[in-house]
Amino acid sequence: MSSTKDQITVLADELMRSKGYNAFSYSDISKPMGIKNAAVHYHFPTKPDLALAIVKYHSDSFDRFTERVNEKEALSKIKFFLNFYTSIQLTGRICVIGAFATDWNAMNEEIQEAMSTFTDNVINWLTSTLNEGNSSRTIELSDSAESEALSILTNIFAATQLSRITGSDHFAAIKQNILTRITQ
Amino acid sequence: MSSTKDQITVLADELMRSKGYNAFSYSDISKPMGIKNAAVHYHFPTKPDLALAIVKYHSDSFDRFTERVNEKEALSKIKFFLNFYTSIQLTGRICVIGAFATDWNAMNEEIQEAMSTFTDNVINWLTSTLNEGNSSRTIELSDSAESEALSILTNIFAATQLSRITGSDHFAAIKQNILTRITQ
């Protein structure tokens, strides 16, 4: 029993990550929900307001994710993180980071700042998780934890994009390559 | 002294990779060129025709690139490949692969096939170049050449996207991480 506003946010996020920001309209939201365009504008006056809500939605989701896996072992945390991307790939979507990066120059400063903060949070979590695993000897690092974090993040979010073009086998190969690299 | 058609293609490619396919219009091409919208439609009747021309433009560029570095040593080839992405990053653009992946569901089958072929060509070139370097002992592989190729490709094209959000330092770190990984 989620509110209309929440439903709009979820649907907008789905559209954003399957068609792209400039490829969906208020009608793509109002029609399947059985409401009018004006109702969407009531909750999100402008499209940038909608985009900002999508970023906040992902920020909150990520916070809940890190909370949920907090007590787990570092390598297990990384595996959960990668599995999250597997579900993105299976549903034919791409990662928010890639979606916003493509449309970056169409976004206002407020959205860009929110996305920067969110992305920094993801990188910081990955970095500290890798350090954690390195200390407990379940993860092997051959470069700085931050460099490895950046490498893993770009691998997995680009894998969701690449697999759209060349097929899901490549997603699986990239995911496996990451795990091989950090466990040797 | 390049033809109007070529100029349109180059400009469309720039727009596609800085704003995204659905964020630019025929006016964004005709206005700065000092011609009319109808002139652009004369050369490229529909927008998908333009998108196809962009893919072909990159296919041809890549063929010329592989030709140009053909006689070089494998590791040197990889470095030239990575430096190409540095120039993409410096001009604030993103890689075609990422740009088309985001707008994938807005593309028709013909464009998708052309992009698939192009991307496969890039992956195959990377794979055989890595194998070549491994044979001549200038490149170290810790996984199959194809897996490493996929990893490098996703790293570098996503780096152009990520650096839009978090800054160019991350691009440099990812690029360095790739080189460290394959030379140890």
Next chain:
DNA sequence: TTGATTACCTACTTACCAGTCAGTACCTTT
């Protein structure tokens, strides 16, 4: 009970977008 607030709908405006078509100036070929 009244007055404000919430969550919409109806109906509209403005603006732009892709795409078309008739016409034209200028070559080139026959």
Next chain:
DNA sequence: AAAGGTACTGACTGGTAAGTAGGTAATCAA
């Protein structure tokens, strides 16, 4: 000199996009 192709322009259309003004029914708080 006539005919045909190339590379456009001018003027337009139909459609859709984001966004808004004004109204209404239901709920809630004083």
